[in-house]
Amino acid sequence: MKYAIVFDSKTGNTAHIAGIIRDTLKQHRCVAFGQELPKEEVDVLFLGSWCDKGGFSETMQMIVAQVHQQRVALFATCGFGMDAAYFRKIADHLGEQLPKDNTVVASFVCQGKLPQGVLHRYEAMLEKEETQAAAKQMIRNYEQARTHPDEADEKQAEAFALRVLSQCG
Ligand SMILES: Cc1cc2nc3c(=O)[nH]c(=O)nc-3n(C[C@H](O)[C@H](O)[C@H](O)COP(=O)(O)O)c2cc1C
Known part of the structure; x- marks a missing residue:
């Protein structure tokens, strides 16, 4: 082929x-x-x-x-x-x-x-109450994607x- x-x-x-x-x-x-x-x-x-x-x-x-x-x-x-x-x-x-x-x-x-820069962005989102729940989910996905x-x-x-x-x- x-x-x-x-x-x-x-x-x-x-x-x-x-x-x-x-x-x-x-x-x-x-x-x-x-x-x-x-x-x-x-x-x-x-x-x-x-x-x-x-x-x-x-x-x-x-x-x-x-x-x-x-x-x-x-x-x-x-x-x-x-x-x-x-x-x-x-x-x-x-x-x-x-x-x-x-x-x-x-x-x-x-x-x-995912690139590490994304994690830093999610971590910054953790600091605001209104974005905290979404940030936690994104971080879980980031960790899962790592391998x-x-x-x-x-x-x-x-x-x-x-x-x-x-x-x-
Ligand atoms: C600007 C940007 C947009 C992205 N959009 C999506 C998306 O719509 N859906 C998704 O599942 N991943 C998205 N990703 C994640 C990448 O597709 C993923 O990390 C991919 O494995 C990177 O492949 P590469 O290492 O070959 O560049 C995005 C990443 C970047 C940087």
Whole structure:
């Protein structure tokens, strides 16, 4: 299978998942890895992003707008890990942000750790009574996110890559 992995990662979570996909498919031909779209045809194009406002980052939005008539596999990492329905919603939104002439073959979303600056912001929110309850919940989520992507996420990313291979290889 000939493929490319085009992704945007600010703090490394999405890049980590991109690396796992590439390692899982190491017997196959990866023609582009990073922020450049491949110059040649591929059997499948992986498009990955950190989750921004529930969808692709602005950088990825500009990239995906140029993708046409392609089999696409979508992946993302996001700061919240509430449940599968939340991940599903993000995956659906990524699909909606793609030009309509593409075909989504699979998608994968998992939680990623949040930058430390966010914790400082939450801690400041603790000091005001009206934002205290929300701050406590955000801090709980921050702590939960800290270990992600974890081993279970990595296994799911591998399974995702193999699922794509079985469809496009
Ligand atoms: C400006 C900004 C907006 C974000 N918006 C969301 C969001 O809407 N939903 C979400 O679950 N996480 C959101 N996050 C969290 C990131 O998507 C998450 O930490 C991601 O794993 C970062 O990936 P990266 O390490 O590849 O950059 C946001 C983070 C930032 C900095």
